[in-house]
Amino acid sequence: RKEVEQDPGPFNVPEGATVAFNCTYSNSASQSFFWYRQDCRKEPKLLMSVYSSGNEDGRFTAQLNRASQYISLLIRDSKLSDSATYLCVVNIIKADRGSTLGRLYFGRGTQLTVWP
Amino acid sequence: DVKVTQSSRYLVKRTGEKVFLECVQDMDHENMFWYRQDPGLGLRLIYFSYDVKMKEKGDIPEGYSVSREKKERFSLILESASTNQTSMYLCASSFVSSRAYNSPLHFGNGTRLTVT
Numbered sequence: 001r002k003e004v005e006q007d008p009g010p011f012n013v014p015e016g017a018t019v020a021f022n023c024t025y026s027n028s029a030s031q032s033f034f035w036y037r038q039d040c041r042k043e044p045k046l047l048m049s050v051y052s053s054g055n056e057d058g059r060f061t062a063q064l065n066r067a068s069q070y071i072s073l074l075i076r077d078s079k080l081s082d083s084a085t086y087l088c089v090v091n092i093i094k095a096d097r098g099s100t101l102g103r104l105y106f107g108r109g110t111q112l113t114v115w116p
Numbered sequence: 117d118v119k120v121t122q123s124s125r126y127l128v129k130r131t132g133e134k135v136f137l138e139c140v141q142d143m144d145h146e147n148m149f150w151y152r153q154d155p156g157l158g159l160r161l162i163y164f165s166y167d168v169k170m171k172e173k174g175d176i177p178e179g180y181s182v183s184r185e186k187k188e189r190f191s192l193i194l195e196s197a198s199t200n201q202t203s204m205y206l207c208a209s210s211f212v213s214s215r216a217y218n219s220p221l222h223f224g225n226g227t228r229l230t231v232t
Contacts, residue, residue, distance in 0.1 A: 034220055042225065042226075043206055043223035043224060043225050043226050044159070044206075044221075044223050045223070046220045046221075046222075049220065087158075087159070089220075089221075103161075103164075104221060106158055106159040107158065108156070108157070108158035109158060
């Protein structure tokens with residue numbers, strides 16, 4: 001089982017729609033979570049961190065459900081410029097030669113296209 | 117703003133050539149990473165480094181090596197390029213507050229390598 005799983009989509013929505021992506025992770029000891037955005041043929045860029053109590057940044061809302069081990073990203077009032085691939089990223093801690101070592105694991109991404 | 121610079125945007129090499137991909141970051145970050153990204157496979161970690169002269173294998177190190185002689189520079193080396201190493205290569209950096217926790221990654225704009 002992959003450490004981080006995402007629905008690859010594609011999601012095709014009209015401008016103004018609300019769209020939500022989910023992501024599940026395998027390790028209950030995970031402590032930090034992020035959403036990245038990647039435009040076509042560009043590098044991934046941090047969209048937002050995800051905090052335990054949930055957090056909002058303009059039209060974007062991120063939620064964390066530790067009990068069910070998933071995080072979500074909600075985009076309200078979609079814009080054409082929101083078209084991109086959204087990557088879920090989880091810091092997973094594993095034992096490594098007698099100590100713990102954290103590593104960031106990426107989901108494969110969810111593709112979003114917003115049409116006029 | 118963090119700047120991660122990769123030396124080449126596009127590179128074409130022949131099978132069997134030795135290839136160097138260079139990455140420099142200007143924010144005094146301890147951690148540096150090399151990923152490759154292929155359609156349908158997402159981002160896969162090749163090697164990473166938590167300090168100068170230190171390196172750790174990621175998930176797909178075979179056919180690659182790395183060098184970190186200075187804190188700001190992390191080089192990826194393909195000892196003998198093969199066609200299955202045709203890919204987008206992404207370098208990233210982050211600071212670390214502990215071995216268990218990873219702060220968000222900052223990516224370079226990628227090197228698209230074609231091996232013919």
